[in-house]
Amino acid sequence: MFRFKQFTMLRLAYLLTAATLLLTSLGTAQAQDALKTDTSLSIVPDDASFYASSLRNKEKLDAFLASKAYAKLKSLPYVQMGLMTLDAQLNDPFGPLADEENKAALAMLGDMFSNEIFVYGDSGFGDLLTLVRKLQMANTAAGIRSAIAGGTDADVAAGLVKAATDNLSLMKVPTTVIGFRLTDADRAKGQLARLEPILKMLLAQQPGLDERFKKTTVGESEFLTLNLDGALIPWEELENDPDVDLEAVRADYDKIKAHVTQMKLTISLGVHEDLLLLTFSPNAELISSLGNGKLLYDRKELAPLRKHAQERISSISYVSEKFADQAGALDQQIDSMLAIAKGALPQLPADDETRAEIEKDLDAAKDSLIELLPEPGALLTFEYITDSGFEGYSYSYAENKLLDGSKPLSLLDHVGGSPIGFSLGRSKYSPKTFDAMVKVLDRVVYHAEKIALPQASDQDRETYEKVSKLVKPLLNRAGETTKNSLLPGFKDGQTALVFDARIKSNQWFAGMPPIPGPLPMFELGCVLGVSDASLVRKAFSEYHAIAQELIDGMHEIDPDQVPQIKLPTPEGERVASGTMYKLDLPIEWGVDEQIAPNAALSEKVAVLSLSPVTTERLLTPTPLALRTGPLADRSRSLAGAGYFNSPALVDAVDAWLQSGIKMFGPLLAMGLAGPGGDPGQDPLAPILEQYNTVVSVIKCYKGYSSATYIENGVTVTHHASVYQDLDE
Known part of the structure; x- marks a missing residue:
């Protein structure tokens, strides 16, 4: 009996599951039909170059008009005056809208x-x-x-x-x-x-x-x-x-x-x-x-x-593969530039053999560039309305030769937790690109010497040969260092630009008048993923040695023009998560001591910024304070990520505006009050009240986040914009 009941319940569960799947598929099919028949997609041909x-x-407008944010805006005196004026014009018995035909228009x-x-x-x-x-x-x-x-x-x-x-x-x-x-x-x-x-x-x-x-x-x-x-x-x-x-x-x-x-x-x-x-x-x-x-x-x-299709689609845009190719046409532009360069060859002061060499190198450079270009592809972007704002996807069908989406983005823990914004991506490791660039530069120098040196004076040629004898080996060393140390050291491929405004001061610059409270300064930091910190240290140590040898050699060639300079050895300062190297600005510059160009290195991350406080914050692992949206799951493999915290930016700008009002408010108040004004009333109060209302409404836009990943060879970006109405 028990087995019979168990079998019956199991069969019932299967039937319910099948029914649910059937209803879901029917709902999706109906939504697809509606999107195809009830929108402009019912007439757009499949060979369209673009569509939006x-x-x-x-x-969307009704949602805004029904919001508390709009109600608060509508309560502002200036907005009420504008609405009253508009209403008077719309209902003017002698105006154009008194005509029913015009109303219909x-x-x-x-x-x-x-x-x-x-x-x-x-x-x-x-x-x-x-x-x-x-x-x-x-x-x-x-x-x-x-x-x-x-x-x-x-x-x-x-x-x-x-x-x-x-x-x-x-x-x-x-x-x-x-x-x-x-x-x-x-x-x-x-x-x-x-x-x-x-x-x-x-x-x-x-x-x-x-x-x-x-x-x-x-x-x-x-x-x-x-x-x-x-x-x-x-x-x-x-x-x-x-x-x-x-x-x-x-x-x-x-x-x-x-x-x-x-x-x-x-x-x-x-x-x-x-x-x-x-x-x-x-x-x-x-x-x-x-x-x-x-x-x-x-x-x-x-x-x-x-x-x-079952979502409340609010926007669609599309670009065809052919149109994307024609609009970009980088290969054709390279061909055109090559033709221009070849057309100028007869005017060069060189023999036919040299011109033939240059033409051959131009063709080789073109082939190298063409090899780097991705195959074009179509682009589809769409967005739909959600309970919290808008969400959408962008699908790029172009060949992906740049982005690496094979693993999670660890730098999401190195953007400061909750910055104003950041843009993060991981590129593919491509030492061949560097080799091709070096090869092209070598040939440019070779041809420049072959053409220019015979035209130079004996003295200029002698000077150039001395400098060349010094510089060329150093450049070769720098190239080898870059290829064998720097690039492998940053093989991880992650790069993030972070924007914030958390450092504060009462006086950022000497010429700035003191203010009642501290003001934020906008910060920009660059964060790089590190694969081998020892190789990065080795690379910059070698660059330092190369620079010193260059200065010494130039001083030996021309001691009157190039003084003997001993480059200081960078002294690193241990910070919580790594080592920081900074350049303190001269006191006479009058800049707040929090501003000091610097770089820092840990075993997994390198950071560059204009403030040590910024750098230490980014160097220290801090989980991203974002629990919803495209970036909710940080364990998934991603090629890129983006984030914008709108209220944080508004707060930073507002702090400066409020400070200006406090500094210049008394003078402005005197002008607003006039000679007959009531000294017991603050004429700025109603203006500040309206200003604060506008700021609170602007902050209803909470921001944007996106995650880019590779799906079956297609580059997909999932994005979301969040809006939150006022509480009252």
Whole structure:
């Protein structure tokens, strides 16, 4: 009997679990359908170059208007005056809003911005960016060639025109769609009917434009359209301009003119289903194609968004892989710079053999740089509303050649516990990058010597050879030290920039008037993860020796210009968690003694800052005082982390402002009170009260945190912004 009951209960548990999973999957599927059908993603094609959407705008505004923070702001006299003035204008019986049509127009504007605003562009934007970049590089190259060869502005212009002619296929009108989701489409249609005669009247003032403006019907939708083309450009004015000489570039100019004249632009404004659309397109067929074919929503890059479809999505942005490649195009920029450099080679005072060597080295440098570049990828970012603010994710599909997300970020314990903010990341260990850089620098020096030394005087050449004989071995030693000691010492790869404001003083600078209470000073610290502290110490000891040998050698070469200087050996001071090396500033500078450039080293961490207090705080392990959000779990493997404590920053700035008010308040109070003022009342009191109210409202924004990690080769950043309403 017991076994039967046990079996029955177990089967019931399985059924409940299965039912729960089924309901969850059904809920997610329904949410995905709603996100696809009830937002602009229902019409955005899958080949869009970029897309951005802001959703639930009224919901966000209503949440603010219902908050205690807004209630407190609304109670301020100046805010009340402003609201009363606005209300009087809105309800003026003789004002523009006395007209019901104008009220409807205002209501339509509110509707437009209440639900969703979006924009997307097609692949033409990538081509346009590529064209602009090619023209910029051509202009730069032509300018350099002209400067070297003694050319004219006409030569530069000719180079630019030639580049435009070579890239006519990129010269096209990109498609742009700007849209607003409406709750009352009929009201918007009525307002467009009012707008039509106004636009006709305005366009009638421009010859040839009024006949290009018309109302078109697409399915059940009506649009106001304006059809333009390149023939409207005043080509004859350009051709007849006496200051413009086209003869030298006539053939290329004619090609550009013929191409641009055939280019068309259709501007459309109208209501399509529940969307108010403003479109720019090379043809009038865009509207009829909306929502047909493959959609952006179904692309694999948007899978993370579909996974979170049940959330209250508030914003979405997307950049395609192709557009990211065209927008960055670092490989093309490197090619262009290489072409410019090669174009300048004939002007160098060198023989053909040297020029050939330089060209070969330029190609090798280019290959090294290209190898370092990551493959481009799409970028998806979305955000949704939570009970505490906003949360979201960013997915970068570009190749990751920089970040290392293979282990936890131990430097999270070395940001001071609760700073104003920090940015932390771990990079991959890449000694090959340093080797490539050294190789390039070696070849630059080699070619510079080969070209410049024959041009130098005997005395200058003799001096250079002495200095070179001294410096080159020292540079080689420094390079070997960096490669074999410094880089392995910091192989950990973690770097953090920390911003805070905890150190305080009554007088930071000698010229600063004394104040009643201490003021915080903003602090900036750099924290580095250490893999081998002994290698770091060895590296800096060797750098010190190299610097001393350089000074001694230069003094021996030119004792009149270079004095004999003995560099002091850095004396470290033991602190709680390591050793600190600091430089005390001269007393006559009048700076608070808490300010002293310094560096500190422990077995696992190195810190640089302008205050020993800051450095010791960062050097000492202190758990991050953050228990929720993306950084709640510090044991997980991360590639990066970020944090911003807004109230802490506001408090630091407020301390300075309050101090200024205390110092200059009496003078300001006298001016506010005037000769007939009541000496028993403080005229600053109401101003300070309103100021403190504004500060308390600003502090409702508690800050931001983020965690970056690698997931199946994709770089993911999980972020959250926290808001907390006032208690009363």
